[in-house]
Amino acid sequence: MKSNAPHIIILGAGYASLACIANLPKSIYNTARWTLITKESAHYESVLLHEVVSGYKDREILHPLQDIIPKDIAIVQDCVQTINASDKSIICDNGTYHYDVLVIGLGFASDSFGIKGVSEYALPLTSYHQAKAIRTRIEENLHAYIRTNDERYLRFVVCGGGFSGCELVATLAQEIPRQAKKLGIQKAIECVCIEALDTVLPMFAPKLAQKGRKYLEKLGVNVRTSSKILSVQENGVQIALPSTNQEQKEPQTELIESFCVIWTAGVQGNLVIANSFATPKSKLVITPYLHPKSLSTEEAPESSTPIDMDSIFVLGDCGALLDEKTQRFYPPTAQLAQQQGVYLASILPAYLQQYAAKDSAKVDSSRHASEQIPPFAYEPQGTICSLGSCYGIGEIAGKSFSGFIAIALKRAVEWRWRRSIRKRR
16 A cells, blocks of 8 residues: 555445445555544344334344454554534544545434424444343333333333334334233333324335335324424424314323334434534435535634545535425435445546546546546435235335245345445445
């Protein structure tokens, strides 16, 4: 490796970062110095966190980084606090690291939308450790019911009827009754799913979403749509009931009592982005080449020091990429993150060639339009949602699937991901 080789730092070990690493050509390691900074010692499959919560899965969703990261990449286990793009530094708990090229793949955080009590009383589901904590709470609730006979300990509330919320509440409705039965609990378990919209699973076609709802109800889930969450309290969730009278000024409310409220109603980018830059929802709007469109800080929104934005790539949940066709930002999904990672791996060799030619980390953005570095193009491969261990719904290539075939397809996608991140070690 040349003494003046650029230092490439990758932040985070999620789907985007690992997809990039798994697809890098081996020859590229000799052209730069590589470092992966992550607070985790393992990659966890975040699309399976709901199954950890229910107890259906556990450590099998973990993949130790030492087993999957090439030896050419140094692994630094540290927690990122802020990014200083002006002097190209990363400030972490245990030290400061300087980069020439930065890849931000830090993942997501829970978004409370400013609703009172969410941060204090609701349990977020954004990491393996949080999934285990919720699992512990469920077990504690079951034992608390045995001691107190208080039925509120047997009611489990999931806030959010989107993809994550429905996957979670379905597996809870399947698994918790089995666990309760082993403890000798005869009383029925109640799982509640609260959604502000008039439908759950709105990302699917109405007919398919309705199939999903009917299956949730078949599992015994109490699906509460058109129910806006007003607050989360120590003993439950306050919701506004659907209005039946147009002249009614004040909404009728209801307290759904529970000692286990799980929050899956929304996510935002990693809070490191909010700590580092003046940007809403901890997301950076990015170009089709995955560079930030602009960077500023609260302290110095018009910094006199020019920031080299072409030396920064933003992947996954920390980036907001506009769909030119719909003029809406793509929803944050593992599929989008993976494709961005693969794309970045494909263009990095050309990028580093330009870097070497200029002897600088700054690359002339006008050259991105050339054939050497094409823009990123997202190609949706379909969407599959599991509702428990035996049923799912999905849309692939314009075709709808439901039942066990959807689950089988989802498991195949998960297997393919695990295989892809292990093939390069």
